[in-house]
Amino acid sequence: MSLRNTVRSFPTLLRIGVSEAVAYRAELFIWILATTMPLVMMVLWSTVAREAPVGRFNEQGFVVYFLSAFIVRQLTGNWTAWQMNFDVRQGTLAMRLLRPVHPIATYAAEILAAVPLRILVALPVAAIMLVAGGKGLVPRDPAVWGLWAISIAFAWLIAFFINCAIGALSFFLESSLKVMDAYLALWFVFSGYTIPVELFPWGLKRVADLLPFRFALGLPIELMTGAHDRAHALGLVATQALYVLGTAILALGLWSRGTRRFAAYGG
């Protein structure tokens, strides 16, 4: 399938995806409510920090961190692995394969199409974050915000390609949803979703730095909360770009080999 055809039809895929997301608005809002784990962690860690700061975080710092985590989670949320598993097992992938547009692009459009509704939820949280944290706890350097925007895009891509890779495992396994469960268990620990990675003991932090989870969520949160100056942020975003490349190669490789095994069951 040509890139040209995919790029040309992508705006329409997005527009139709937004219409679909709006049609599923009730489910989407319930799903968004289900991603409120950072708010729970915010209450827990703020209580801990009331006695004394933990690392660089005081009570207010944790509020800003976990509100940022909520926002980043809304912008980078992904469920392609579940959709791909369903499509492979039920044979509905056939309809995607028959069209002259790369199926991976159709999955991407479906996820991206939900972002506008998620931004609607994230914006008030961002306003609360600014009020709660004040300007002192967010970076003032516009370049860091520019890098933040890039790191959000990269985090989305890493999460998407990992989802695609795990989804494509369903061509080889009877179902790869358990792999996704295992991935999520690690993601909860190492991404910075429930605990800032910088609070890990030194050895564990080194492990977290080598794994993709932090780059799929934690880095944009760190940039939003002023954890890195411009130079350091640039280096981390460059590393994140390598993860984008690596996960893309993995996902597309598994997809390419997997579709050769597709059995198109179910009619």
Added chain:
Amino acid sequence: MISVRDLQKEYRVHKRPPGLRAAFSSLWRRSYETVKAVDGISFEIQPGERVGFLGPNGAGKTTTLKVLAGLLHPTAGEVQVNGHTPSRREDAYLKQIMLVMGQKQQLIWDLPPSETFELNRAIYDLPAVQYRETLAELTRLLELEPLVSRPTRQLSLGERMKCELAAALIHRPRVLFLDEPTIGLDVSMQVILRNFIRDYNARFGATLILTSHYMDDVAALTPRVIVIDKGRLSYDGGLDALSQRVRPEKRVVFRLQRPVEASAFEPLGKVISVDAEAAVLHVPLATVTEVVAKALASLPIRDLTVENPPLEEVMSELFGRSLARGAA
């Protein structure tokens, strides 16, 4: 042109006996079986031809169709459709074909069909004029006007199938693969779809390959049939010739002026049924004229018809023989 040479498609299937013990033992030791879904099929189909794939369930006809559509990679053999290798799924190929599956849909469930049409316009890169013309024509022929703006989930099965067909044809495919397109539809809707498909073939010269268990679909749409049985091609030719080969006899229906004993018909042929109104016989083709003359001369016949055996019976007999061979 479609050219298939020695096509083979195998699946590796995990085999496990029923029961908890077998379930646990399959955790560390699994046995697999290689199933030959298609086992060395060869045929050619000319542009514009209408061909039916027939065979019992699991014979390999849908697998063959999916290989032709590029969904499945063949295990061995060579497949060419209009100069393309389907499994490569090149844009130029995908823009020429469409597979319509009665049990799967491309319509977006929560949006009106018009949105799927619009999506296909973008995906197939259709010029605006051609898109508008085709859509207007499909809307008129399939009477879609009241349907296209309602969410797909609120359409009946027949209405959905009409919209599905429109979505499939919006890019005017030159090769149309139809897998059980009328499954679950009522008789009048089946007739509408058959007529539409035949007209599409005539107008655009599109090649049409059909699998269906409804013999009315086959009789109405495909003068040529390819019978696939246990993954192998067992017949390729005209539908009438197949009927004569499987059932080299005619079905003669005598309508009676008054009741007649069944024994009076026995010398004439194989008696299928006799009641007060009519008698149905199967008579070898070569003796039909003689039998009819004899019956008219000796029995109180009011009217008679001579016809081919119903296609359902022919297929039932053909597939029954296959099962018997398999069991032997």
